[in-house]
Amino acid sequence: MEYILKGHITMSHKKVLSALVRNHPGVLQRVSGLFYRRGYNIETISACATENPKFTRITLVVLTNDELEMSQIIRQLSKIQDVRRIAILDTARSIRIELMMVKFRVEPERRTEFLMLSCRNHMNTLYVGDTSVIVTASGSTEDLDETLEKLSAFPIIEQTRTGISAMEASDRPFVEMDDAEFIN
Amino acid sequence: MKLNGSDIICEVLLEQGVDTVFGYPGGAVLNIYDALYKYSDRITHILTAHEQGASHAADGYARSTGKTGVVFATSGPGATNLVTGIATAMMDSVPMVAITGNVATPALGKDSFQEVDITGITMPITKHNFLVRDITTLAPILRKAFLIARSGRPGPVLVDVPKDISAAVTEFEHEQPKANVRVQADNDAIAKAVRLINSAQRPMIYAGGGVISANASKQLLEFAEKADIPVSCSLMGMGGFPNDHRLYCGLIGMHGGYASAMATSHCDLMIVVGARFSDRVAGDTKSFAKDANIIHIDIDAAEFDKNVLVDLTVRGSADAVLSKLTRNIETAQHTDWIGQIDEWSREKKCVQRDGDNVTPAIIFDELNKIMRPQDILCTDVGQHQMWAAQMYDFKLPRTFITSGGLGTMGYGMGASIGSQVGNPDKRVVLITGDGSFHMNLNELTTLASYNLPVVVVIMNNQVLGMVRQWQKLFYGNRFSHTDPCRKTDFVKLADAFGVTGMRITRADEVSGVLAEAFAKNGPVVIDCRISKDMNALPMIPPGLGADKIITEME
Incomplete structure (x- = not known):
């Protein structure tokens, strides 16, 4: 029995790539440099440590409608020596979450109204200032966009988002770690 | 055994079967050059006039022999001077290992004297590159560099070695080189x-x-x-x-x-x-x-x-x-x-005639007669390169050494040095143009120092012919900066470098001068005068299909 609870919304022209790369200095530059010089569009890129210190996981959201361009991206990325595994996450079978922090301008007389609204939209309050409130939320990109829409009565001072982190909804690891000597 | 980083570099080179390297010394590679002095009985180092020449020489050596070319350069400008050579090798899938020095690890990132982030600079033009930060990783990194360079689709790999790493001492043991990874066809x-x-x-x-x-x-x-x-x-x-x-x-x-x-x-x-x-x-x-x-x-x-x-x-x-x-x-x-x-x-044969004057066809007809199948033809980039590809009869692989993908003018001098060093029993001829030759003619000094019997044939039309041809075809004969009015006397120039200089001005001189040049058994420069209106034809204009082929033009 499978339950996909959150972060499951189809993104038509967006593809989520999950790459396991060697945890070497400069590896993010190798990946992002390839996108830049070959003219591929990245919407978000996030890199983080994994359960194995040898590897970093890079999650990319790529904007393309073109199957051929997508296969070129995968093939070109596979040629980077530090990229060990790479795959496209099936949108129907994966969970994609990002974290957002937003600093809203909230005058004291509207503070209660704001806090109730943000609470109802599953946002956690991190900081309450004289005329501002910082809240955080996580979810799919679409969830977060929707949440922001609901709070649109309040002006945003600044906002930061992590970009997508993704995982396949299955019992197995999506990409096996493999440090075997393989030369592309 | 305990060895310092520089000795380890030499030992791994020997392990990988390298007996010839190209390069230029400098502050950050003093340790490495000290080891090259010690290993000079087993590793021949060819000193060029400029690091770019050394990088093209390592590339020409690799293309003509099938082995991996090796080039050394110091940090900063030494390393950046390799960039064109590395990019040339990348575009044409040439196995090459470039070893650069860098400032000592504590000085990295401090804008130290002659410091440059060469791994950052060469990331898009290498198959892979490494910055060695720990002496214990030096030997494995070098071995991997060679494996990556020659495996699969070959290409250049750069290894940046800070000065303290080339001096640091660690345990070293020999290893057999790993076999290339093969891809089995489905x-x-x-x-x-x-x-x-x-x-x-x-x-x-x-x-x-x-x-x-x-x-x-x-x-x-x-x-x-x-x-x-x-x-x-x-x-x-x-x-x-x-x-x-x-x-x-x-x-x-x-x-x-x-x-x-x-x-x-x-x-x-x-x-x-x-x-x-x-x-x-x-x-x-x-x-x-x-x-x-x-x-x-x-x-x-x-x-x-x-x-x-x-x-x-x-x-x-x-x-x-x-x-x-x-x-x-x-x-x-x-x-x-x-x-x-x-x-x-x-x-449709595109044969261009020009009275008593020399034409490309006359030169290549003669070369086809006097070159043996195994002999090597190097070129620079431009009209002369296309004429060579069209009119010279190539019979064996690794006999045409030319920059295809990057189209590097100035490639030929270094490439012919590397080809001749790697193939002492073969005749090496460099066909170049006066434009390309002007870019790296400093390497004549390398031909002279090592007495490399390369015959350099400059197809001298006094203009930047290929660009001029495009200006004729697509820019209404507006010859913007393709007619440089240079006064260089290539015969005197050759003489100044300690190289024999000769000249061909008429068609009937071609066979005599070439025969004389071939008999010299030393470096020769031939200034071969041709008309500036010889074109590289046929030509399919850029972006068009084969049916739009041009076989004649003014």
């Missing part, structure tokens, strides 16, 4: 290819540099003969198929022959071996071989469907794939089709 794809080949009526082969880097010219010949398929070579594939063979149908692409262009438009099957449909071959990717099924054989899967969409891909090394195909196909004859191609070959 049998299913082979079977599909065999079916397409057996049923083709008008097949042709477009052979590229992969045939040469995979040492597959014998397999290509066997395959083409058994299936009776005509072969066109890309610039990089030149030498991969004997040019005097009945199935050879000429250079393919922008300056390819009329027969190749017509065959491309009319074939029903195109077999592409170790080539990448560059814009200099497939100007119009939509109309390229549009009536044909295309089989693309390549070791690099990223080349599949990159420029031209194909019907079948076969991933693997050209030698392995071709021999499997040859075993499985039926013997065939395509007499009518080959007859048609021969007719196209005869139909």
Whole structure:
């Protein structure tokens, strides 16, 4: 029995790539440099440590409608020596979450109204200032966009988002770690 | 045994079978050069006038011998001077290991004297690169650098060694070099290819540099003969198929022959071996071989469907794939089709005449007479390069050393040095233009120092001919900065460098002067005067299909 609870919304022209790369200095530059010089569009890129210190996981959201361009991206990325595994996450079978922090301008007389609204939209309050409130939320990109829409009565001072982190909804690891000597 | 980083570099070079390196010393590589002094009985170091020359020499050495070229340079400007040479090797898939010095690790990132982030700079133009931060990783990194450089689709790898690393001491043990990683061709794809080949009526082969880097010219010949398929070579594939063979149908692409262009438009099957449909071959990717099924054989899967969409891909090394195909196909004859191609070959021959003056055809006719099949022809970039590809009869692989992908003017001097050092028993001729030659003529001093018997033939038309030709065709004869009015006397220049200088001004002098130059057994520069209005023809204008070929112009 499978339950996909959150972060499951189809993104038509967006593809989520999950790459396991060697945890070497400069590896993010190798990946992002390839996108830049070959003219591929990245919407978000996030890199983080994994359960194995040898590897970093890079999650990319790529904007393309073109199957051929997508296969070129995968093939070109596979040629980077530090990229060990790479795959496209099936949108129907994966969970994609990002974290957002937003600093809203909230005058004291509207503070209660704001806090109730943000609470109802599953946002956690991190900081309450004289005329501002910082809240955080996580979810799919679409969830977060929707949440922001609901709070649109309040002006945003600044906002930061992590970009997508993704995982396949299955019992197995999506990409096996493999440090075997393989030369592309 | 305990060794310092510089000795480890030399030991790993020996382990990898390297006996010749090219380079230029400097502050950050003093330790390494001290080790090269110690190892000078086993490693020959060729000192060039400039690091760019050394990088092209390592590249020319690699292309002409099939071994991995090695180049050393110091940090900062030494390292950046390698950049053009590394990019040249990358574009043409040449196995090369560049070892640069850098400032000591504590000084990295502090804008120290002669510090530059060369791994950052070369990231897009190397197959991979390394910055060594820990002495214990030096030997494994160097071994991996060689493995990456020569495996799969070959390419350049840079290893940046800070000065404290080349001095640090660690335990070192010898290791046997690892065998190249081989890609096995998929049998299913082979079977599909065999079916397409057996049923083709008008097949042709477009052979590229992969045939040469995979040492597959014998397999290509066997395959083409058994299936009776005509072969066109890309610039990089030149030498991969004997040019005097009945199935050879000429250079393919922008300056390819009329027969190749017509065959491309009319074939029903195109077999592409170790080539990448560059814009200099497939100007119009939509109309390229549009009536044909295309089989693309390549070791690099990223080349599949990159420029031209194909019907079948076969991933693997050209030698392995071709021999499997040859075993499985039926013997065939395509007499009518080959007859048609021969007719196209005869139909439009672009022979330019110029009275008593020297023409490219006269020079190449003479070279075809006096060069042996194994001799090496290097070029720079421009009209002379295209004439060489069109008119010189290449019979063996690794005899045409030219910058194809990057089109690096100034490549030839370094490349001819590397080719001659790697092939002391072969004659090396550099065909260049006055524009290209001016870029790296400083390397004449290297020819003189090592008495390398390279014959440099400058096809001197006094202008930047290829760009000028484009200005004639596409820019209304507005010759912006292609007529530099240079006063260089190449004979005197050669003399000043300690190199023999000669001159050819009339057609009837060509054979005499070339014979005299060949007999010198030392470096010679020949200033060969040609008209500035000799053009590189035929030409398919950029972005257009084969039917738009230009065979005549003013």
